[in-house]
Amino acid sequence: xxxxxxxxxxxxxxxxxxxxxxxxxxxxxxxxxxxxxxxxxxxxxxxxxxxxxxxxxxxxxxxxxxxxxxxxxxxxxxxxxxxxxxxxxxxxxxxxxxxxxxxxxxxxxxxxxxxxxxxxxxxxxxxxxxxxxxxxxxxxxxxxxxxxxxxxxxxxxxxxxxxxxxxxxxxxxxxxxxxxxxxxxxxxxxxxxxxxxxxxxxxxxxxxxxxxxxxxxxxxxxxxxxxxxxxxxxxxxxxxxxxxxxxxxxxxxxxxxxxxxxxxxxxxxxxxxxxxxxxxxxxxxxxxxxxxxxxxxxxxxxxxxxxxxxxxxxxx
Amino acid sequence: xxxxxxxxxxxxxxxxxxxxxxxxxxxxxxxxxxxxxxxxxxxxxxxxxxxxxxxxxxxxxxxxxxxxxxxxxxxxxxxxxxxxxxxxxxxxxxxxxxxxxxxxxxxxxxxxxxxxxxxxxxxxxxxxxxxxxxxxxxxxxxxxxxxxxxxxxxxxxxxxxxxxxxxxxxxxxxxxxxxxxxxxxxxxxxxxxxxxxxxxxxxxxxxxxxxxxxxxxxxxxxxxxxxxxxxxxxxxxxxxxxxxxxxxxxxxxxxxxxxxxxxxxxxxxxxxxxxxxxxxxxxxxxxxxxxxxxxxxxxxxxxxxxxxxxxxxxxxxxxxxxxxxxx
Numbered sequence: 001x002x003x004x005x006x007x008x009x010x011x012x013x014x015x016x017x018x019x020x021x022x023x024x025x026x027x028x029x030x031x032x033x034x035x036x037x038x039x040x041x042x043x044x045x046x047x048x049x050x051x052x053x054x055x056x057x058x059x060x061x062x063x064x065x066x067x068x069x070x071x072x073x074x075x076x077x078x079x080x081x082x083x084x085x086x087x088x089x090x091x092x093x094x095x096x097x098x099x100x101x102x103x104x105x106x107x108x109x110x111x112x113x114x115x116x117x118x119x120x121x122x123x124x125x126x127x128x129x130x131x132x133x134x135x136x137x138x139x140x141x142x143x144x145x146x147x148x149x150x151x152x153x154x155x156x157x158x159x160x161x162x163x164x165x166x167x168x169x170x171x172x173x174x175x176x177x178x179x180x181x182x183x184x185x186x187x188x189x190x191x192x193x194x195x196x197x198x199x200x201x202x203x204x205x206x207x208x209x210x211x212x213x214x215x216x217x218x219x220x221x222x223x224x225x226x227x228x229x230x231x232x233x234x235x236x237x238x239x240x241x242x243x244x245x246x247x248x249x250x251x252x253x254x255x256x257x258x259x260x261x262x263x264x265x266x267x268x269x270x271x272x273x274x275x276x277x278x279x280x281x282x283x284x285x286x287x288x289x290x291x292x293x294x295x296x297x298x299x300x301x302x303x304x305x306x307x308x309x310x311x312x313x314x315x316x
Numbered sequence: 317x318x319x320x321x322x323x324x325x326x327x328x329x330x331x332x333x334x335x336x337x338x339x340x341x342x343x344x345x346x347x348x349x350x351x352x353x354x355x356x357x358x359x360x361x362x363x364x365x366x367x368x369x370x371x372x373x374x375x376x377x378x379x380x381x382x383x384x385x386x387x388x389x390x391x392x393x394x395x396x397x398x399x400x401x402x403x404x405x406x407x408x409x410x411x412x413x414x415x416x417x418x419x420x421x422x423x424x425x426x427x428x429x430x431x432x433x434x435x436x437x438x439x440x441x442x443x444x445x446x447x448x449x450x451x452x453x454x455x456x457x458x459x460x461x462x463x464x465x466x467x468x469x470x471x472x473x474x475x476x477x478x479x480x481x482x483x484x485x486x487x488x489x490x491x492x493x494x495x496x497x498x499x500x501x502x503x504x505x506x507x508x509x510x511x512x513x514x515x516x517x518x519x520x521x522x523x524x525x526x527x528x529x530x531x532x533x534x535x536x537x538x539x540x541x542x543x544x545x546x547x548x549x550x551x552x553x554x555x556x557x558x559x560x561x562x563x564x565x566x567x568x569x570x571x572x573x574x575x576x577x578x579x580x581x582x583x584x585x586x587x588x589x590x591x592x593x594x595x596x597x598x599x600x601x602x603x604x605x606x607x608x609x610x611x612x613x614x615x616x617x618x619x620x621x622x623x624x625x626x627x628x629x630x631x632x633x634x635x636x637x638x639x640x641x642x643x
Contacts, residue, residue, distance in 0.1 A: 046643075049477070049481055050480070050481075051477055051480070051642065051643040052642045052643070053640075053642060069480065069481070069482070069483055069484040069485075069487075070484065073482065073483070074482075076481065077481060077482075078477070078481055080474060080477040080478070082474055083473070083474035083475060083477045083478060084473040084474065084475050085475060085478060086336050086475060087340075088336050088339040088340040088341075089332075089335065089336055089339060093332075093335070097328065097332045098478060098479075098482065100328055101325060101328055101329075101479065101482035101483050102482050103482075129339075145478065
């Protein structure tokens, strides 16, 4: 595991931010961390990075125990939430300083800084002071510094927050391109964005992980097929007959046919889609869309609320 | 990747801190203000020196007492009329009459009490003694105003998180402190230069060479005196989450140390309390102030080492708490 937390607790006075958090982030994955404000995502990041000390529980970063600057130097980097870089030096100076501390040799630092500036589309701003940058540019600079050197684990707290659609898209593409080369943990409220980037996800609430796993498993991609029908016939009986052994439900308000099945060798979601579409088309049904599982957003919203006895406040 | 060392990281942080401070408008303003104050005070002091010389050249202009003969070279001059009448052997030097019985000598003697130290000091250009005296007063204030904020500001903006992920808290704090120390040393040296420039401009018989040599004798003492205040400022800054809190904390710390020194000065009996106060006073920079003026190089060296030790002590106390502190 790239990151493993067991029974981690952290409180700020009377506010319980983390309450026995268990979290495993597989190496090489792009891991999404989802949760409402105050769920404990930022506290989790801060504990992983050593900014905060856990009150209890164990933390293991890259198999070398809790974060320690000497042990983890150059192996872990992060985009901390709301952290501001100095305002009076240029982008080049800021990045070369951070890169040198990260362990990039002096003779490589120029090339490395140019790589990062190109990566976040700030090459033309290399010589300007940080104070002159817009919010979006500062965000990109923050993301860029997290990829200085060759970190094995990168924690990004709401990386695309405040970026315009083009910038957000290019950052997403960059993150996806890192798959397999390093582990990236992304915290975000933008669930469609996480769904396109991540292969694993954990949903947090009340300082705990309430659901986690491969995103296909969490969203039921290999367990459910959703078929949305336009106005016209709804041949429910024929479909149920064609999918004997599976559960077929009709949601009239959403005009969605939901097929729940057990995935096994020789019978994947694609096979179920084929079997379901045949009777529908033969009966003249008009099909608007077909999807595997439900979106991460619908999964998240469909989750039951935490019991009232569990704490729900905390520093986000 | 190179194998980074703590010393290398401290140097990197210090260099960056110094560069950032010199680029920030606020720091430039503080430095400019310090130099302006140095210039104004020096100008005022030089005006006094000129007046003294003027009187020295025309003693009759000031001899107004009832017993002028009592104010010759061997006279005490205390409560007996004017004090500026020179002997034929007296000659103006470095902008002021400096002879064993000149008013300036008597002023120093009254402050120092030790004849050897007095002899050493009267050989120094008065402008340099003035610069040293003013710097020993203003440098702690400059440090508390600037250094006390430096780490706390990084906590407030959370900018420290970018650094401590790449190096330890120890390296981060010591690097910041080293950068501030270098800045303090630079500013006090520039202030000395400012004093000499104004003196050489305004005083007709001013000798620059000896004044530079003398400045370089006293400047390290000023820097050494600043070290405990740097340590105090770092202690407060490391353990504050906001710049204003750190400054308040530092001012309170300075006041506490000064009050301790004051109390120790009041106690004269041999009680346990007096001994305790005396021991605690030893841990304040104020108790080593007088030793910095000493003629003996060994005593000055000891005082400087003690002051550096106090700086390390205060910083060390701060680091003990800082290591356990959440950012």
